[in-house]
Amino acid sequence: KGKIKFYQAIEPKLLLELYKERERKFISVLPELESIKNTNHDVQTAEIYEGIRGIISMLNELLSYSKKGDYYYFFAIDVSKLNVEIQDFFEKYDVRRADKGLIVRGLAREELRILFNKRKFLNVRYLDFPIPSNIILCGNRMALIDWGDEPSGVLIKSKQIIENEKNFFEELWKRARK
Numbered sequence: 351k352g353k354i355k356f357y358q359a360i361e362p363k364l365l366l367e368l369y370k371e372r373e374r375k376f377i378s379v380l381p382e383l384e385s386i387k388n389t390n391h392d393v394q395t396a397e398i399y400e401g402i403r404g405i406i407s408m409l410n411e412l413l414s415y416s417k418k419g420d421y422y423y424f425f426a427i428d429v430s431k432l433n434v435e436i437q438d439f440f441e442k443y444d445v446r447r448a449d450k451g452l453i454v455r456g457l458a459r460e461e462l463r464i465l466f467n468k469r470k471f472l473n474v475r476y477l478d479f480p481i482p483s484n485i486i487l488c489g490n491r492m493a494l495i496d497w498g499d500e501p502s503g504v505l506i507k508s509k510q511i512i513e514n515e516k517n518f519f520e521e522l523w524k525r526a527r528k
Contacts, residue, residue, distance in 0.1 A: 421452070
């Protein structure tokens with residue numbers, strides 16, 4: 351009234367109706383939003399993960415985007431000196447990849463052969479020369495891991511980058527020994 355604003359509570363049921371009306375409007379535009387999202391398949395992204403829990407989360411996310419028959423390539427590192435939590439995780443992770451139906455191939459330095467002989471769900475070949483380590487390729491994603499004092503990782507989604515890395519992996523795979 352005049353220049354003073356007065357407020358009065360409305361019937362709570364009216365708030366519920368207002369909420370339902372907004373929900374109906376959102377549902378009506380949802381198909382359009384889905385189609386916009388689905389047209390952006392080639393969007394490139396990179397996410398950073400920190401700490402052991404972050405790395406584990408990143409690796410689990412990598413699996414969540416994969417489907418049966420996908421290749422899972424990795425350039426190995428010696429994790430035997432890393433903490434027990436990480437070693438336990440990788441033992442369970444091997445089983446999860448097998449259950450998911452992924453085709454797992456790994457490349458490692460010859461001196462790591464003894465570590466991978468125990469892991470039955472892996473197909474690993476060995477090289478006598480330095481290779482990149484801590485790189486995983488699965489589907490259209492690549493994970494880069496640093497197991498230093500403060501572990502961190504980067505999850506990259508890029509069709510071009512992953513294709514180049516897969517080609518590099520395949521060339522080394524041909525040269526490696528069983």
